[in-house]
Amino acid sequence: MSNPESSLSAPFPPQQPDAVPDPDTALAIRGLAKRFGEKIAVNGISLDVPAGSFYGLVGPNGAGKTTAMSMATGLLRPDHGQVWIHGTDVWSEPLIAKRRMGVLADGVRLFDRLTGEQLVTYSGLLRGLDRDTVAERTADLLRVMDLTGDAGKLVVDYSAGMTKKVALASAMIHAPKVLVLDEPFEAVDPVSAANIRDILAQFVQSGGTVIVSSHVMDLVQRMCDHVAIIAQGNLLAAGTVDEVRDGQSLEDRFVDLVGGRSTGEGLSWLRT
Amino acid sequence: MVAHLIRMKLAITVNGWKKSTGQLVLAILLMAYLAFVLVMLGVGASFMPELETDARGAILTLVGAVAVLGWIIIPVFFTGVDLTLDPANFATFGVPSRQLVLGLAMAGLATIPGAATLIGFLLSTLAWRDQAGAMLLAVPTTILGAVFCICMSYAVTGLLAGITGQRRIREIMSIVAFIPLMLAGVILTGIVESVEAALEQLPGLAAIIAWTPLGSFTGAPWALAEGRLLEAAAQAVLCLVWVAGALWLWQLAVNRSYAQVRGSGPASSKTKAGVGLLGVFPGTPAGAIAARSLIYWLKDPRYSASLVVLPLLLVLFWFLGYQSGEYVMILLMGPITGFMLGYSISADISYDGSAFAQHVTAGVSGRDDRVGRIGSLLAWGIPVTLLFTVATVWMAGQWWLLPGLIGLGIGALLTGAGVSALVSARFIYPVPPPGASPFATPEGGGMRMMLISLGAMVVVGALCLPSLILYVVALATGTLLLMWITLVVGLGLGVFLLWLGIRLGAKWFDRSQADTYQSVLAATG
Numbered sequence: 001m002s003n004p005e006s007s008l009s010a011p012f013p014p015q016q017p018d019a020v021p022d023p024d025t026a027l028a029i030r031g032l033a034k035r036f037g038e039k040i041a042v043n044g045i046s047l048d049v050p051a052g053s054f055y056g057l058v059g060p061n062g063a064g065k066t067t068a069m070s071m072a073t074g075l076l077r078p079d080h081g082q083v084w085i086h087g088t089d090v091w092s093e094p095l096i097a098k099r100r101m102g103v104l105a106d107g108v109r110l111f112d113r114l115t116g117e118q119l120v121t122y123s124g125l126l127r128g129l130d131r132d133t134v135a136e137r138t139a140d141l142l143r144v145m146d147l148t149g150d151a152g153k154l155v156v157d158y159s160a161g162m163t164k165k166v167a168l169a170s171a172m173i174h175a176p177k178v179l180v181l182d183e184p185f186e187a188v189d190p191v192s193a194a195n196i197r198d199i200l201a202q203f204v205q206s207g208g209t210v211i212v213s214s215h216v217m218d219l220v221q222r223m224c225d226h227v228a229i230i231a232q233g234n235l236l237a238a239g240t241v242d243e244v245r246d247g248q249s250l251e252d253r254f255v256d257l258v259g260g261r262s263t264g265e266g267l268s269w270l271r272t
Numbered sequence: 273m274v275a276h277l278i279r280m281k282l283a284i285t286v287n288g289w290k291k292s293t294g295q296l297v298l299a300i301l302l303m304a305y306l307a308f309v310l311v312m313l314g315v316g317a318s319f320m321p322e323l324e325t326d327a328r329g330a331i332l333t334l335v336g337a338v339a340v341l342g343w344i345i346i347p348v349f350f351t352g353v354d355l356t357l358d359p360a361n362f363a364t365f366g367v368p369s370r371q372l373v374l375g376l377a378m379a380g381l382a383t384i385p386g387a388a389t390l391i392g393f394l395l396s397t398l399a400w401r402d403q404a405g406a407m408l409l410a411v412p413t414t415i416l417g418a419v420f421c422i423c424m425s426y427a428v429t430g431l432l433a434g435i436t437g438q439r440r441i442r443e444i445m446s447i448v449a450f451i452p453l454m455l456a457g458v459i460l461t462g463i464v465e466s467v468e469a470a471l472e473q474l475p476g477l478a479a480i481i482a483w484t485p486l487g488s489f490t491g492a493p494w495a496l497a498e499g500r501l502l503e504a505a506a507q508a509v510l511c512l513v514w515v516a517g518a519l520w521l522w523q524l525a526v527n528r529s530y531a532q533v534r535g536s537g538p539a540s541s542k543t544k545a546g547v548g549l550l551g552v553f554p555g556t557p558a559g560a561i562a563a564r565s566l567i568y569w570l571k572d573p574r575y576s577a578s579l580v581v582l583p584l585l586l587v588l589f590w591f592l593g594y595q596s597g598e599y600v601m602i603l604l605m606g607p608i609t610g611f612m613l614g615y616s617i618s619a620d621i622s623y624d625g626s627a628f629a630q631h632v633t634a635g636v637s638g639r640d641d642r643v644g645r646i647g648s649l650l651a652w653g654i655p656v657t658l659l660f661t662v663a664t665v666w667m668a669g670q671w672w673l674l675p676g677l678i679g680l681g682i683g684a685l686l687t688g689a690g691v692s693a694l695v696s697a698r699f700i701y702p703v704p705p706p707g708a709s710p711f712a713t714p715e716g717g718g719m720r721m722m723l724i725s726l727g728a729m730v731v732v733g734a735l736c737l738p739s740l741i742l743y744v745v746a747l748a749t750g751t752l753l754l755m756w757i758t759l760v761v762g763l764g765l766g767v768f769l770l771w772l773g774i775r776l777g778a779k780w781f782d783r784s785q786a787d788t789y790q791s792v793l794a795a796t797g
Contacts, residue, residue, distance in 0.1 A: 074633065
């Protein structure tokens with residue numbers, strides 16, 4: 001812990017609660033909080049995700065990443081706080097806000113009695129796209145996800161990685177401005193992961209915004225330009241990757257901030 | 273190892289009670305009920321020495337056989353086995369399967385049904401309290417009987433799980449297996465007539481059963497009591513053989529599930545090109561939802577299972593008509609079909625499970641969601657209800673009833689759909705998860721589910737009352753005009769209630785989408 005406490009630990013001055021943020025901010029969060037019984041899952045988080053950024057959200061297990069993302073995407077009603085997508089409040093104008101968002105929720109089922117092609121088509125039609133556009137984009141998405149060969153298989157028979165990919169395709173078909181992806185690379189093979197990374201990078205280059213949560217620091221450091229570190233429901237640091245990591249590797253910085261590393265007194269009997 | 277497993281089983285049970293008061297209350301009710309049954313059994317058994325040895329032995333053997341059969345059949349078709357201690361979970365510990373099976377068997381005796389079976393078997397030995405020798409033999413053989421019950425239930429379900437591992441086969445089986453049970457009533461009627469004759473056969477039957485795994489455990493003491501020493505010895509040895517056999521079968525099942533953990537085999541489902549029904553319905557959100565619902569009606573056994581009862585009722589009513597020569601009951605078919613179909617989608621969002629997230633994140637409007645789900649039901653529900661109505665009227669040869677019955681049937685369908693549109697927008701209850709046996713009971717929430725579905729059924733029934741009263745009056749007075757009025761009122765009221773249900777349900781859906789989704793998560797995970 002030789003590193004001096006940087007100012008990044010408290011990145012946001014108190015804000016006017018009712019001030020509608022700049023529509024150029026892709027995702028703006030103010031004072032977001034959620035409590036489950038005794039446990040405070042998210043403890044008043046404020047965060048700005050600039051448009052066109054590739055934003056990583058990292059934190060240990062149970063830090064509140066999924067809870068925060070659920071509240072930002074309209075899946076979980078927050079106890080306190082507000083969320084805007086390009087200036088539209090998610091909870092007071094959900095239909096407009098959701099149109100701009102593509103969401104990959106972690107650990108939810110899909111309508112898995114549909115084939116892969118049917119599922120992506122379903123997602124497109126749900127979003128109100130016309131049939132021709134849906135057909136064209138479905139074919140494109142299945143191709144880049146390397147699922148064309150399995151397009152006619154039921155999703156329930158897909159492997160974990162294929163399921164992730166088809167869910168991602170479903171989240172992207174309506175060409176959203178903001179992609180919110182919870183653990184998008186979990187269980188995905190390296191080749192597909194690289195392909196997905198390319199797609200996301202292209203999406204960001206063309207002006208889109210991507211928010212991903214992940215456990216893999218290395219991946220976030222390489223892939224993202226911004227990062228926020230969450231632990232125990234609090235935002236510990238946020239900013240560009242270079243600002244946050246402050247000369248160290250992101251992983252070391254993360255461990256510094258979050259703590260919890262044991263001090264080398266290992267398992268003395270665990271030898272061969 | 274054995275002690276570990278028993279302690280773990282108890283800890284899991286107690287933790288379940290701590291987590292949910294509902295489960296604790298249910299467990300207490302179940303225990304109270306079983307205690308009552310066991311007391312009655314004990315009292316009954318202790319009075320049995322009044323009976324002749326022959327009758328006593330026959331009764332005990334048959335009751336024992338029913339208990340063993342119950343342990344084999346009920347888990348397969350109804351409850352499934354309690355897999356809190358699934359052998360597959362122990363695969364990575366490298367416990368030898370023989371030791372594991374022994375431990376699991378003992379842990380099985382430490383469950384509520386297991387303990388009740390053991391106590392019940394032991395109480396049955398009271399029937400021999402006037403014959404010390406028979407009672408002394410009965411104690412070990414009945415204990416073996418209880419162990420056999422538990423081992424067989426796990427062995428049979430375990431082996432069947434191996435065979436039915438493929439999703440499709442399991443789904444079909446779970447429905448097909450239900451059919452004979454539904455028809456049990458019809459079959460029983462046939463049997464009852466010959467019951468008197470059967471009663472005389474029972475002692476002979478029991479004597480044969482005593483040589484099978486079903487009867488040896490209670491049959492051996494009977495043979496001893498009658499002084500058939502050699503037979504008693506042979507049957508006692510058979511008890512050991514049966515238990516050893518059951519253990520071996522179970523071990524076989526465990527070994528298979530060990531092997532399956534390493535790779536649950538790629539299910540080779542046929543691939544299908546194109547988007548199927550999604551290309552047939554209108555290319556709108558509501559159209560897509562309707563197409564998806566219809567695909568689920570065809571592919572998800574939880575939907576189709578709710579309708580197995582319809583053809584069976586048809587057979588039952590036809591059978592009743594065939595016996596009495598008057599096809600009266602069968603005329604109920606149309607209205608019952610409409611009623612059941614309309615009501616059948618009241619748990620639609622619960623069936624989605626967390627897949628419902630897709631509707632929430634896509635910002636589907638309540639109107640599209642309601643219209644889509646109900647549209648898919650009506651698309652085939654109306655023709656089916658009409659078909660059943662016309663076919664049954666034709667069977668009964670009472671054509672003048674047709675307008676009234678159509679008014680009742682379609683009216684009930686539309687009314688039920690309207691109530692479902694409202695109820696399913698917000699009320700979520702635990703349902704079996706996708707891929708589970710549609711007849712499995714989901715954990716917890718049984719009471720809540722019963723209350724909601726009962727309440728909804730009563731409401732649908734009450735809303736159908738105007739057309740029902742009209743129909744009854746028309747029937748009683750024989751007025752054809754009233755039949756036509758029933759048709760108009762049934763359809764008119766149904767359409768209005770459907771419109772109202774969709775409208776209110778859509779509003780409710782829009783307002784509480786996220787909360788509904790969280791309820792679904794909590795209920796189905």
